[in-house]
Amino acid sequence: MLGEFEYLLITAAAGLGEEAYGAAIREEIEATTGRKCSIGALYTTIDRLETKGLLKTRMGEATPQRGGRAKRMVRVTPKGVLAAKHFYDAVTRVSRGASWVANRTGSAS
Amino acid sequence: MTKVGWSFVETAARLLACGEREVVLGDLLESNESAWQALLDVFGLALRREAGFWKDPRPWVAGFGVALPSSFLLMGVSLSVCCTYQRLINHRVYDVWWPTGHEGFSLLLCHIFLLIAWSWAGGYLVGSVSRRTLWASTALCFLPSLICLGRFPLEALSKLCLFLFLLPATLGVRQGMRNVRISFRSAFLLALTVTVLMTSAWSSKALWILNWALIWPAWYLVATTWRSGEEGRSGSRPMHHATYTRLSLR
Numbered sequence: 001m002l003g004e005f006e007y008l009l010i011t012a013a014a015g016l017g018e019e020a021y022g023a024a025i026r027e028e029i030e031a032t033t034g035r036k037c038s039i040g041a042l043y044t045t046i047d048r049l050e051t052k053g054l055l056k057t058r059m060g061e062a063t064p065q066r067g068g069r070a071k072r073m074v075r076v077t078p079k080g081v082l083a084a085k086h087f088y089d090a091v092t093r094v095s096r097g098a099s100w101v102a103n104r105t106g107s108a109s
Numbered sequence: 110m111t112k113v114g115w116s117f118v119e120t121a122a123r124l125l126a127c128g129e130r131e132v133v134l135g136d137l138l139e140s141n142e143s144a145w146q147a148l149l150d151v152f153g154l155a156l157r158r159e160a161g162f163w164k165d166p167r168p169w170v171a172g173f174g175v176a177l178p179s180s181f182l183l184m185g186v187s188l189s190v191c192c193t194y195q196r197l198i199n200h201r202v203y204d205v206w207w208p209t210g211h212e213g214f215s216l217l218l219c220h221i222f223l224l225i226a227w228s229w230a231g232g233y234l235v236g237s238v239s240r241r242t243l244w245a246s247t248a249l250c251f252l253p254s255l256i257c258l259g260r261f262p263l264e265a266l267s268k269l270c271l272f273l274f275l276l277p278a279t280l281g282v283r284q285g286m287r288n289v290r291i292s293f294r295s296a297f298l299l300a301l302t303v304t305v306l307m308t309s310a311w312s313s314k315a316l317w318i319l320n321w322a323l324i325w326p327a328w329y330l331v332a333t334t335w336r337s338g339e340e341g342r343s344g345s346r347p348m349h350h351a352t353y354t355r356l357s358l359r
Contacts, residue, residue, distance in 0.1 A: 023136040039133055040153035044161065059128070062135070069135030 002054075002087040008033065009045050010054060010084045014076045021060055021071040022046070046074060054080030114144025121148055124155035162241050171239035175326060176246040179231040180274070181253040182320055186224050187273035191266055193217050216315050219306050223323075225277045226303050230326040232278035236285025243282070250278075293334040300327040 002010070012028040013020040022042060029037045049055040060071035076084075095101050110118070118137065122130045133154060137147045162168055197217060235246045254271060303324060310316040 022132060023139045026136070027140065038153050039136060039150040040155075040157040043129065043133070043154055044157045059132075065139055066135035067138045069131045069138070071135060072132045 001090065002083050005041065005045055006049060006054075007084055007087045009042070009049065010076055010080050013055065013074045014081065014084070020074040020076075022074075023071075025074060043072075046072075049080065052079075053077060054083050110141070110144050110147065114147075118144060118147045118151060121151045121155070125151070125158065129154075159242075167238040168242035168245065171235045172242070172246045172249045175231050175235050177249040177252065179227070179323060179326075180250040180278075182317075182323055183224065183228055183231075183274035183278070184253060184257060184271050185317070186220065186227070186320065188266070188270055190217065190220050190224055190273060191270035193220070195266070216310060216313060219310055220315070223303060223306055223310070224274055226299060226327065227323040228274040228277035229281040230299065230303075230330060231323070232281025232283075233285040233291075234281075234326040234329055236282035237288075238285075240286050243286070291330060291334055293331070293338050296327075296330040296334040300324075300331045303327045 008029050009025060012025045012032070016024050016028060022039070026037045026039070026042050029035070029042075046055060046057060050057055054077055056075045056077055058073050058075075060073040062068045062070045119134065122134055125133060133151065137150065142150070194217060197214060235250075236243070239246050257271060258268060304327075307316060307321065307324060311321075
């Protein structure tokens with residue numbers, strides 16, 4: 001099963017689609033979670049997920065905004081989508097009935 | 110980010126592999142972080158990469174299984190060769206505790222060959238299995254030398270005598286790192302010659318028992334060249350020993 005950060009990364013990359021690359025994924029994770037995402041954590045996790053076959057990366061185009069440096073483009077593989085779905089299902093199942101879930105049946109407050 | 114700050118970040122990014130360096134610097138420029146934060150990011154990634162290399166057992170084997178014990182033993186052999194040479198050529202007599210005994214010219218030549226072969230094979234092994242962690246293997250190799258230089262009086266001999274093994278070892282490391290291909294036949298011939306000479310020296314009581322530990326890099330080379338030869342014959346793409354290493358260290 002995926003780890004929490006792995007799930008966040010796959011979800012962010014899937015959401016960005018063709019525009020998924022290091023800096024954009026990082027920005028997306030920081031914006032949605034409100035947590036700092038270090039470059040070290042980002043790239044070591046991308047490598048790990050690529051080794052597991054959940055992501056594929058390729059070198060993208062260089063832009064003037066990046067000082068003429070290439071991007072590392074990320075694409076989620078079907079296996080990655082399945083792994084993210086399994087993680088999401090597991091979290092949803094385990095959260096059922098938890099007090100912090102808004103629409104749970106018989107909620108106390 | 111200021112120009113000075115960016116130059117620090119670019120310098121720190123040299124710790125990263127070339128392709129990754131470009132991507133990371135591009136990301137940092139795009140996100141417009143402060144120089145301090147960018148430096149922390151670069152060091153953080155470099156540290157994680159370095160830690161990643163050490164998850165593989167090979168750098169540990171290269172450092173603690175080859176570089177450290179071999180340099181200790183090879184220093185002894187270097188010293189012994191120097192003392193024997195001085196005794197035979199310059200007729201210099203040393204105290205009883207100096208590592209020179211009854212060896213004649215033939216055993217001296219045998220020891221010189223063994224010193225070169227042991228050093229080269231150990232260096233090749235270290236260079237090929239721990240390319241990205243070579244700094245650690247090098248530090249471990251020099252550790253016994255520093256201890257010995259500090260503890261033993263070497264007035265009678267040049268201090269360089271301790272480091273005779275470094276030249277062939279460095280050559281081995283360079284060849285290991287550059288993927289210099291060794292045929293199975295050459296590796297086997299080297300290991301066999303080393304074994305025969307060691308047996309001969311042992312039977313003449315001119316070999317310390319612990320020096321037998323120096324034989325394994327030569328036989329390890331035989332095993333790896335045989336394995337890559339087998340893979341070539343079985344139809345899969347022949348892969349050089351160093352390629353295995355590179356893949357395993359990624």
